[in-house]
Amino acid sequence: MSDDSNLLSVKDLSIDFLQEKTAVRAVDQVSFDVKKGEVLGIVGESGSGKSVTVTSILKLLPENARYTEGSISFKSEELLSMKEKQLRKLRGNEISMIFQDPMTSLNPVFTVENQLVEAIRLHAKLSRKKARQEAIRLLQIVGIQEPEKRIKLYPHEFSGGMRQRVMIAMAISSSPSLLIADEPTTALDVTVQKQIIDLLKELQQKINTSIIFITHDLEVVADLADRLLIMYGGQIVESGPAKTIFANPLHPYTRLLIEAIPHGNKKSGRLPTIEGNVPSLSEIPQDVCRFKERIPWIPDQAHEINPKLREVEPEHFVRCTCYKHFWMKEAHEKK
Amino acid sequence: MKVNRLLKYTAKRIVDLIPTLFLVAVIIFMITRMIPGDPASTMLGPQASVKEINNLREQMGLNEPKLHQFIEYLKDLVHLNVGYSYVYKRPVVDLIMERFPNTIILTLFALVISLVVGVTAGIISAVKKGTWWDYVFTILSLVGVSVPVFWLGIMLVLFFSVELGWFPSTGMGDISLGFSDYFSHLILPGVTLATIPMATFSRITRSSMLEVLEQNYIKTAKAKGLQARWIICKHALKNAMTPILTVLGMQVSSMLGGAVLTETIYSWPGMGRLIVDAINKRDFVVVQGTVLFLALLFVLVNLAIDLLYKVVNPKISLGKVAK
Amino acid sequence: METTEKTPSLVKMFLKKMLQNKLACFGLLMIFLIVVLAIFAPLIATHQPNVMDTGATLLGPGQDGHLLGTDNYGRDLFSRIVYGSRISLIVGLGAVAVGSVIGILLGLVAGYFGGWLDSIIMRFMDALAAFPFILLAITLMTVLGTGLINVIIAVGIGNVPGFARMIRGQVLSVKEELFIEVTNSLGAKQARIIFIHILPNCLTPIIVYATMNVAGAIISEAALSFLGLGIQAPTASWGNILKEGKDYLIVAPHIAIFSGMFILLSVLGLNLFGDGLRDALDPKTRA
Numbered sequence: 001m002s003d004d005s006n007l008l009s010v011k012d013l014s015i016d017f018l019q020e021k022t023a024v025r026a027v028d029q030v031s032f033d034v035k036k037g038e039v040l041g042i043v044g045e046s047g048s049g050k051s052v053t054v055t056s057i058l059k060l061l062p063e064n065a066r067y068t069e070g071s072i073s074f075k076s077e078e079l080l081s082m083k084e085k086q087l088r089k090l091r092g093n094e095i096s097m098i099f100q101d102p103m104t105s106l107n108p109v110f111t112v113e114n115q116l117v118e119a120i121r122l123h124a125k126l127s128r129k130k131a132r133q134e135a136i137r138l139l140q141i142v143g144i145q146e147p148e149k150r151i152k153l154y155p156h157e158f159s160g161g162m163r164q165r166v167m168i169a170m171a172i173s174s175s176p177s178l179l180i181a182d183e184p185t186t187a188l189d190v191t192v193q194k195q196i197i198d199l200l201k202e203l204q205q206k207i208n209t210s211i212i213f214i215t216h217d218l219e220v221v222a223d224l225a226d227r228l229l230i231m232y233g234g235q236i237v238e239s240g241p242a243k244t245i246f247a248n249p250l251h252p253y254t255r256l257l258i259e260a261i262p263h264g265n266k267k268s269g270r271l272p273t274i275e276g277n278v279p280s281l282s283e284i285p286q287d288v289c290r291f292k293e294r295i296p297w298i299p300d301q302a303h304e305i306n307p308k309l310r311e312v313e314p315e316h317f318v319r320c321t322c323y324k325h326f327w328m329k330e331a332h333e334k335k
Numbered sequence: 336m337k338v339n340r341l342l343k344y345t346a347k348r349i350v351d352l353i354p355t356l357f358l359v360a361v362i363i364f365m366i367t368r369m370i371p372g373d374p375a376s377t378m379l380g381p382q383a384s385v386k387e388i389n390n391l392r393e394q395m396g397l398n399e400p401k402l403h404q405f406i407e408y409l410k411d412l413v414h415l416n417v418g419y420s421y422v423y424k425r426p427v428v429d430l431i432m433e434r435f436p437n438t439i440i441l442t443l444f445a446l447v448i449s450l451v452v453g454v455t456a457g458i459i460s461a462v463k464k465g466t467w468w469d470y471v472f473t474i475l476s477l478v479g480v481s482v483p484v485f486w487l488g489i490m491l492v493l494f495f496s497v498e499l500g501w502f503p504s505t506g507m508g509d510i511s512l513g514f515s516d517y518f519s520h521l522i523l524p525g526v527t528l529a530t531i532p533m534a535t536f537s538r539i540t541r542s543s544m545l546e547v548l549e550q551n552y553i554k555t556a557k558a559k560g561l562q563a564r565w566i567i568c569k570h571a572l573k574n575a576m577t578p579i580l581t582v583l584g585m586q587v588s589s590m591l592g593g594a595v596l597t598e599t600i601y602s603w604p605g606m607g608r609l610i611v612d613a614i615n616k617r618d619f620v621v622v623q624g625t626v627l628f629l630a631l632l633f634v635l636v637n638l639a640i641d642l643l644y645k646v647v648n649p650k651i652s653l654g655k656v657a658k
Numbered sequence: 659m660e661t662t663e664k665t666p667s668l669v670k671m672f673l674k675k676m677l678q679n680k681l682a683c684f685g686l687l688m689i690f691l692i693v694v695l696a697i698f699a700p701l702i703a704t705h706q707p708n709v710m711d712t713g714a715t716l717l718g719p720g721q722d723g724h725l726l727g728t729d730n731y732g733r734d735l736f737s738r739i740v741y742g743s744r745i746s747l748i749v750g751l752g753a754v755a756v757g758s759v760i761g762i763l764l765g766l767v768a769g770y771f772g773g774w775l776d777s778i779i780m781r782f783m784d785a786l787a788a789f790p791f792i793l794l795a796i797t798l799m800t801v802l803g804t805g806l807i808n809v810i811i812a813v814g815i816g817n818v819p820g821f822a823r824m825i826r827g828q829v830l831s832v833k834e835e836l837f838i839e840v841t842n843s844l845g846a847k848q849a850r851i852i853f854i855h856i857l858p859n860c861l862t863p864i865i866v867y868a869t870m871n872v873a874g875a876i877i878s879e880a881a882l883s884f885l886g887l888g889i890q891a892p893t894a895s896w897g898n899i900l901k902e903g904k905d906y907l908i909v910a911p912h913i914a915i916f917s918g919m920f921i922l923l924s925v926l927g928l929n930l931f932g933d934g935l936r937d938a939l940d941p942k943t944r945a
Binding site: 354355356358359361362363366367374377477478480481482483484485486487489490492493497588589591592593595596599600610611614615617619622623626629630633634 | 681781782784785786788789790791792793794796797798800801803873877880881884885886887900903904907908911914915917918921922925926929930
């Protein structure tokens with residue numbers, strides 16, 4: 001699997017969260033690769049394990065998380081066995097991360113300058129003055145007007161979209177080979193969302209970084225991602241080139257996600273057409289198709305026991321046999 | 336621009352203080368003149384003759400109507416005159432000014448110890464939550480907030496002066512005898528006075544730190560590749576400061592009270608000692624003057640802390656959102 | 659129907675939380691022991707607390723049938739400490755009762771009537787709170803003179819502003835809700851509603867705050883007596899035992915050690931219990 005074009009290779013990764021006395025599996029046997037210069041979109045609702053998966057790459061999970069099995073290798077080096085000191089050299093340097101909520105991701109009591117210069121000087125030996133110039137340049141790149149003036153402000157003096165731009169400036173300050181964006185647009189207005197996506201696309205081409213982009217909204221990654229992973233209940237349910245998946249979505253969950261993309265200008269944050277919610281991690285049945293409860297109109301025998309990912313066409317994988325069934329609820333009701 | 340706004344705010348706060356300070360003066364007046372009991376006879380003690388008492392009443396102006404007394408009292412206050420001590424035969428202001436620096440030295444020293452040790456212990460407790468470090472500091476601070484200052488002082492004297500002979504048990508050091516003499520006299524009263532605020536700071540810092548460490552910007556700082564120590568000392572601590580500052584005002588107030596007891600135990604020549612001596616000599620003019628002064632001091636300290644609050648936390652009142 | 663079903667489960671949950679909190683249980687145990695000492699003092703004390711014995715002064719603990727030794731007059735230290743618990747409890751409860759009653763009344767009036775009355779009362783409370791607690795008590799004691807009742811008054815007055823501020827805040831929030839709901843209701847009716855709503859609403863913070871303040875009052879009494887301003891000899895109070903112990907620190911350190919230990923344990927007990935109470939009653943941690 002791991003050829004040289006793979007920047008990041010995650011294999012059979014499983015992560016448990018310890019709660020009181022029980023362990024709850026948040027990520028179950030997840031494998032994927034990220035090639036150089038590629039944009040990978042990971043899509044799923046909250047609770048699908050997508051955020052845990054990417055947070056685990058930098059080993060930033062909370063203390064009660066346990067890596068139960070699998071491996072994560074970055075540039076052919078195993079991350080899971082790395083010492084904290086080596087990891088720190090990767091974080092913010094080779095691998096950068098942008099978080100969901102720009103309102104709380106910047107430290108409220110330090111100026112933007114302080115936080116940007118800190119990031120720059122951490123990985124490049126620059127004088128304070130040089131670092132400041134670099135910070136201003138970065139702010140310009142991410143599209144902040146009058147950066148010389150704005151840099152002196154505190155985060156709360158910025159709007160949400162501008163804060164996310166600052167976060168991006170911070171993340172690209174070291175020209176990372178991999179940029180992880182964890183729902184970077186979810187907390188933003190629709191118009192701002194689009195601007196941020198465009199900015200990321202532009203930057204991706206400019207500095208040729210690989211991006212892992214996480215979202216619950218397929219529309220957001222539609223023209224950004226090269227490949228897609230669809231996650232549900234801690235598992236990958238479908239993966240493949242973005243074009244293939246959009247042209248030929250197979251898993252019922254993927255189809256519902258595509259269905260949920262609003263047509264026209266109306267925007268809805270949640271997924272309106274999917275009934276029910278992601279079951280809480282501890283309630284998920286382990287050996288059956290995890291999506292079963294959300295599509296009760298599909299008969300039991302359409303699912304398989306212990307469903308596996310199957311390659312149905314080149315590079316296009318899908319889990320469980322239920323995708324073969326005619327999936328629309330309305331169609332069933334008409335029958 | 337920001338400095339300007341801060342100055343304006345300061346001015347406003349000072350104006351706000353005037354009614355409070357006026358009422359502080361009223362309360363002192365009420366305590367001394369309205370409450371049953373004759374200050375003159377209290378001062379002179381049970382053996383005094385009626386004539387002696389009357390003489391003193393006349394001298395102190397107690398035979399005038401209450402309103403007249405009050406106006407005279409306010410007039411004096413405006414001229415920074417808080418009374419005349421019939422025992423010391425000196426104006427009370429002079430006595431206060433003589434002792435005030437000593438109390439400030441003791442209180443500041445104790446404040447520094449309590450902040451440094453308390454905040455450090457709180458940080459360690461929070462970062463090492465659930466470990467032995469945490470348990471030990473938590474239990475120590477629980478006991479620390481409950482310990483009576485005067486008893487702790489006596490116990491420290493018993494152990495460090497009487498048993499070990501490490502530090503002197505009374506008096507203030509003389510700087511002309513060298514730094515070590517000065518410091519060795521300061522250490523026991525300082526630690527005594529510092530204990531309660533230390534324990535309070537430790538508890539507040541722990542809970543505040545635990546909350547801050549959960550915040551997203553801490554995750555951002557980690558993702559940047561910063562060292563854990565740096566994240567805690569820079570990113571977390573400054574955010575955790577706000578609740579610490581909130582209790583700081585209360586702590587300074589109780590320290591000014593605690594100084595009275597501490598100074599008594601260690602014969603420290605400060606204002607607390609002055610008050611207690613005055614009580615024993617029934618010189619209640621000195622007691623009231625000193626208490627009034629301490630109340631004023633406390634109000635000003637709280638104002639200063641409030642301003643510090645604005646500086647530490649840029650989100651409060653100073654700023655415009657850029658669009 | 660709902661409330662009858664809900665109440666026992668809430669109480670149960672509260673009790674469960676309190677019992678799980680080992681420190682709070684320890685605190686409760688301390689309080690219980692001190693209360694037992696105070697109530698059954700004549701039964702527990704081994705000697706008369708004020709009877710002097712010039713032949714047996716400054717005995718060490720355990721000597722000559724004196725559990726904790728004797729003081730400079732030959733009085734049995736254990737018995738004096740046992741009787742001293744009565745003073746501490748009386749002052750602790752009495753001062754908080756005085757402070758809470760006055761404070762609650764002022765807070766209710768200020769919050770309910772608002773306007774200039776509110777401003778005057780609250781400014782006055784600010785001014786009162788500007789005095790370091792113990793200094794206010796000292797000043798009052800110099801004028802009032804020593805004695806149990808005066809200690810209770812002096813310490814109680816220091817407790818007033820805290821209660822007043824708390825209650826006023828509660829009144830204002832309840833008032834705000836009511837103004838929206840019943841704009842046209844009569845004043846009298848509104849007053850009734852407010853008072854019916856307010857007290858249950860602030861019961862929780864009052865209990866927690868009062869518990870902590872009893873601890874503070876016990877320390878204050880001891881401090882005043884320690885300074886010679888509180889309870890006068892020969893009546894035994896932990897503070898004046900400690901004051902005497904200070905003078906015999908070198909020859910008889912046990913006097914100071916034990917009397918202070920009892921102050922510490924009772925205050926610690928009340929603080930731990932108060933902490934536990936607050937956590938158990940806090941709706942945020944209830945779930």
